[in-house]
Amino acid sequence: MATESSANTPSGEDPAPTAGSDDTTPAAEKKSRAGRNLPAAIGVGLTLGVSIILIxxxxxxxxxxxxxxxxxxxxxxVAKRLRDGGYQVAFWPLxxxxxxxxWSSWPWAQTGVLTAFAGTVLVxxxxxxxxxxxxxxxxNxxxxxxxxVFVLAWLPLLASFGAQMVVQDDGAARVATLMVVVVCSDVGGYAAGVLFGKHPMAPAISPKKSWEGLGGSFVVGTIGAIGCVVFLLDTHWWVxxxxxxxLVICATLGDLVESQVKRDLGIKDMGTLLPGHGGIMDRLDSLLPSAFIVWAVLTALL
Structure with a gap:
């Protein structure tokens, strides 16, 4: 779950420039071009990655x-940030x-998910x-x-697909495919964006993302996906x-969605739990739609 943004640099854009935030910042205090504490981000990412692999x-x-x-x-x-922004969301039902x-996706698959989702919407x-x-x-x-309802669909509904994959045939390999491909997409996008990024992709939503970064995501993410399905899932390369x-398209769009939500709320990160990354939700933005895509593609083609 410790991933960077899928199109260029890490998610969590500054909502708007503030006085003293640019050239007036001392050089020793400036962060990487990604806008993050890179050593902390790498350390947290490696720790989470190794933990997931062992599990x-x-x-x-x-x-x-x-x-x-x-x-x-x-x-x-997310509920805290929305409440700070004036939305009175129902935290406990959520x-x-x-x-x-x-949890209902474990014994009852998508039938359980749909039933629990509909029941929660009624509540x-x-x-x-x-x-x-x-x-x-x-x-209001x-x-x-x-x-x-948006939070319910955005978080647990999409997450249920990522959870359910582990109880399918070759479940651990399917989850590993999800994680590896998203990381490959993020690394490719980050590297290409930092090295070659000149043309903003969606400047009004996420100014640091570039078309060059997206191209890097496509190249590295697709190579990672082919490697995973061949060596982990033992199936055809075209899958x-x-x-x-x-996945790269959906991961990029998922990251842009969270960027726009944070821009609407005027915040940089959803939380502060993970040093160099922000909050848990800041690391899940591209994984959420990706979980559904991996579940759907592999369920349909395997």
């Missing part, structure tokens, strides 16, 4: 617990319903209606309900070619 090798079913805990923390981070969505509708008591009409009901291209 997948020796106790793959623990992956469910890892996903559940990660998204409990991510839900707290937390409990999100756990139900993730959210009633919760938001009665949050201020039956004698007082709720304020539609706006706050929409934000709550990896399809997976790599589609």
């Amino acid at each position: 997948l090798l020796f106790a793959p079913k623990i992956w469910y617990g890892v996903v559940a805990v990660a998204f409990a923390v991510a839900t707290w981070e 937390l409990i319903g999100g756990q139900a969505i993730i 959210l509708m009633v919760w938001m209606l009665l949050a201020q008591g039956i004698n007082r009409a709720p304020e 009901y539609l706006r706050n309900l929409a934000a709550s 990896g070619a399809i997976l790599g291209v589609v």
